[in-house]
Amino acid sequence: MIDKSGTAVPPPMERQPGSERCNGSAGVTPVRTEDFSDASPVQQDTNAGSGSPPRRSLTAREIMKLTVIGLVLIMVGASGSYGVALLLPKEYLARTELLYTITTAEPTEYLREDRTLTTQVLLIEGRSVLGPVATAFGLPVNDLAARVNARVVESSKIIEVQVVDPSPDTALRLVEAIRDKYLDNSTPxxxxxxxxxxxxxxxxxxxxxxxxxxxxxxxxxxxxxxxxxxxxxxxxxxxxxTRARTVVPAYALDEPVSPRPAFAGATGGLTAMLVATAVIALLARRWTRC
CATH class of the missing domain: 1.20.58 (Methane Monooxygenase Hydroxylase; Chain G, domain 1)
Incomplete structure (x- = not known):
């Protein structure tokens, strides 16, 4: 095109569909353009290579959508974990406590005493004790060993023995049998x-x-x-x-120790929150791209 003075004027550029979202018509500040005709080639290359794609701000509607998506993901994760925990079989725990006495004829240094108590824990969890008990109850030894946990109570000479089982009565009888077999083996x-x-x-x-x-x-x-x-x-x-004796008779807990639906729901909710954060960040990045 040529104006009245005879100077050539470039034709007006056609507006691309959807360009209003990034040129300020949607409440976003238009991207300021500069004339680099007088800039050196080095400056032009720098400006051309350092710029990131223009982005816009999220609208109120988009923010609401992202909020709803995040809440839905968190609720699905928490409720799903809670529901799965309710469907799992319950496990009950039975416990007894034994006192292992270090005789005065033996060294009582801390390290040696600790090794002695650790040895007793290994004996309780070993086949010499669990083997006969598993045979009496008709259980595989490895299956029984997976249900038994023995540990030394911190800063003490007390050994705590625990057994879990779907039946509280069976758990109680198992821990009693393990205790009796261990005490029988520890008798001189x-x-x-x-x-x-x-x-x-x-x-x-x-x-x-x-x-x-x-x-x-x-x-x-x-x-x-x-x-x-x-x-x-x-x-x-x-x-x-005899170095070992019962200090707390065997007893079974009234409430199951697993599964714990509340804990499972909280864990599922936290995991879903992390996933929701990543999804929201990805969607927000895509929606704000011009």
Whole structure:
């Protein structure tokens, strides 16, 4: 085109559809253009390569959409996790506590004492204890081992033994059997034969008392008293030598320990919040691109 003075004028540029979103008509400040005709080639290249694509601000409607999307994602994550937790089988816990005493004849330095208690925990969780218990309950040893947890209570000589099972009664019977087997294994072996022998002698004396003549009852009674005294002595020595004993009888918790729907819902909600943040950032970046 040529104006009245004879100067050539470039034709007006056609407006591209949708360009109003980035040229200020939608409430966004128009992008200021500069004339780089007098700039050096280096300046022109720098301006051409350093600029990022123009962007606009989010509208109120778009902000509302992003907010709704985020809330929906969080609610779906939290409610989904909560619902799944409700469908999982419940697990009940039974617990008992044992006191393991370090005798005065042994070193009682902290490190050695700690190793001794750790050894007892390994024995409780080992096959020497769990094997017979698993056989008695008809369970695989590995399955029972996965349900058992033994630990030393911090800064103490108490060993806590826990068992989980879908049935609280079964969990209680399992922890009792594990405790009894461990205590049986921890009893000094040298006292068992003597105690068994004296029990046989006591049973024999009492059997003879049923058929004894009156004149023999006095001597049998004295014999019975002597055997009972020896049994008491052996048991006392065994008790003194026994290093582990029960301090808290076995009991089962009334409420299941897993699953925990509230915890699962909170965890699912937090995870969904992270996902929602990433989705909102991605959508906002795409929507504001001109």
């Amino acid at each position: 072996l040298e006292n068992k034969p003597a105690l068994d022998f004296l029990n046989v002698q006591l049973a024999d004396v009492r059997e003879r008392q049923r058929t004894a003549r009156p004149e023999e009852l006095l001597s049998l009674a004295e014999r019975e008293a002597a055997v009972l005294s020896q049994i008491d002595n052996v048991r006392m020595n065994t008790f003194d030598a």
